[in-house]
Amino acid sequence: xxxxxxxxxxxxxxxxxxxxxxxxxxxxxxxxxxxxxxxxxxxxxxxxxxxxxxxxxxxxxxxxxxxxxxxxxxxxxxxxxxxxxxxxxxxxxxxxxxxxxxxxxxxxxxxxxx
Numbered sequence: 001x002x003x004x005x006x007x008x009x010x011x012x013x014x015x016x017x018x019x020x021x022x023x024x025x026x027x028x029x030x031x032x033x034x035x036x037x038x039x040x041x042x043x044x045x046x047x048x049x050x051x052x053x054x055x056x057x058x059x060x061x062x063x064x065x066x067x068x069x070x071x072x073x074x075x076x077x078x079x080x081x082x083x084x085x086x087x088x089x090x091x092x093x094x095x096x097x098x099x100x101x102x103x104x105x106x107x108x109x110x111x112x113x114x
Contacts, residue, residue: 025089032082045073
């Protein structure tokens with residue numbers, strides 16, 4: 001990447017971390033980490049997801065017990081106030097990132113339209 005692009009990307013990174021969406025996500029994640037039970041549930045769900053994805057990438061089907069365990073954890077997560085708030089904040093930040101991506105890739109999209 002040339003120096004100007006690196007500089008612009010660094011500036012974009014700084015602007016992103018200053019957005020309300022990023023700050024909300026950061027604050028909620030800190031709240032999640034402060035609640036040990038919620039944090040354990042969150043980490044366990046992440047590990048379960050990664051294990052299931054690994055199996056799928058290897059062409060192996062997850063067992064019914066693994067699927068049931070993941071569904072049960074997903075239900076628990078959906079009922080947890082902090083995790084629900086975190087997911088909502090992630091969604092808001094992803095919208096910002098999607099908008100930025102649309103702007104950055106607009107010239108490419110226009111190139112292929114013609």
